[in-house]
Amino acid sequence: MQPYNKNLKLPSRDLRSNMTDAEQCLWQRLRRKQILGLQFYRQKPILNFIVDFYCPVANLVIECDGGQHYTDEGLEADRVRDEALAQLGLKVLRFDNGQVLNETDAMVEQIYYIVNLRLESP
Template identity: 45%
Template sequence: MTEAEWRLWYQLRGHHFEGLGFRRQSPMGPYVLDFVCHEQRMVIEVDGGQHGTGAGRPRDVRRDAWLAEQGYRVLRFWNADVIDNIEGVLRTIADSLMLPPTLPSPTRGEGFGDGGPEAGETDR
């Protein structure tokens, strides 16, 4: 793994990130994925400069299309982004997750039982 991959793995490993299980260097079909969360059907790739030029870009396009056919979303980050802005990378990953919304606990004056229409009151 590259330095950038190690830095991201440190944040994702052991269910520390949003309680999700990520695997690193995980084989899938003809590919080895940098990181994958099967529960979220999300792949995270950390790319070096070879991905932006020459044969690297078309290869990534084919790979991403194959993963999409399998029902996986792919997030790609440049090595420099992970190293220089890990907080922003983690925020982007978190924003991309499809987690069920958490509902706040009803407190005084909120939710049912506060005498509003939800409690059976009608407008007459």
């Protein structure tokens, strides 16, 4: 289990109840172990962050990014966050909401590919 801030439990529950359209679309492809039989969790607290999706077996985090992520402040916050998660051995995949909603099959193929790589390497 990854370390997390216990104060994020309630906010993560709220986020699970109020997912964006992109998050709902991606969740339909990740839930119920559809990718190589692996469990994904949504809106999972890790450290002082709440990640959109997390697969513990593959040490993989998947983020659906809206427009706020593409500002100078958003890009810097994401860089700091990704660096902190990488120090835990986690790989972060980022997709913008448009990719999730309009290129779903290609995005899922990329997730399969990355998961396979993560499982093959020690």
